[in-house]
Amino acid sequence: MNVYVGNLAYATTSDGLRALFEEFGEVTSANVISDRDSGRSKGFGFVEMADDAAAREAIEKLNGTEVDGRTITVNEARPREERSNRGGRGGGYGGGRGGYRR
Numbered sequence: 549m550n551v552y553v554g555n556l557a558y559a560t561t562s563d564g565l566r567a568l569f570e571e572f573g574e575v576t577s578a579n580v581i582s583d584r585d586s587g588r589s590k591g592f593g594f595v596e597m598a599d600d601a602a603a604r605e606a607i608e609k610l611n612g613t614e615v616d617g618r619t620i621t622v623n624e625a626r627p628r629e630e631r632s633n634r635g636g637r638g639g640g641y642g643g644g645r646g647g648y649r650r
Contacts, residue, residue, distance in 0.1 A: 549597055550596050551596070554620065555618050556589065559589075560615065560616050562593065566578035572605050572609070573602025577594075577596045
């Protein structure tokens with residue numbers, strides 16, 4: 549089961565997240581999501597657990613608890629939605645800009 553963890557402190561690492569959830573069972577993966585440009589944590593992450601019952605127990609026991617000075621939100625992750633082209637306009641360079649002045 550994939551678990552969403554929100555409101556993480558910026559200092560929380562993927563290893564710290566893994567250690568937190570390993571109390572409840574086997575953790576397949578743990579990732580704190582970071583900004584592509586700055587590398588800074590975005591304040592949320594995902595933990596994948598091998599056993600659904602262990603994941604549900606972790607959600608129940610950890611949701612609303614304080615970790616690294618922040619009250620975290622823990623729940624079952626929703627499936628990732630397919631992303632369409634942002635903005636709804638066609639892609640490519642210079643699309644829709646018009647001509648130059650003569």
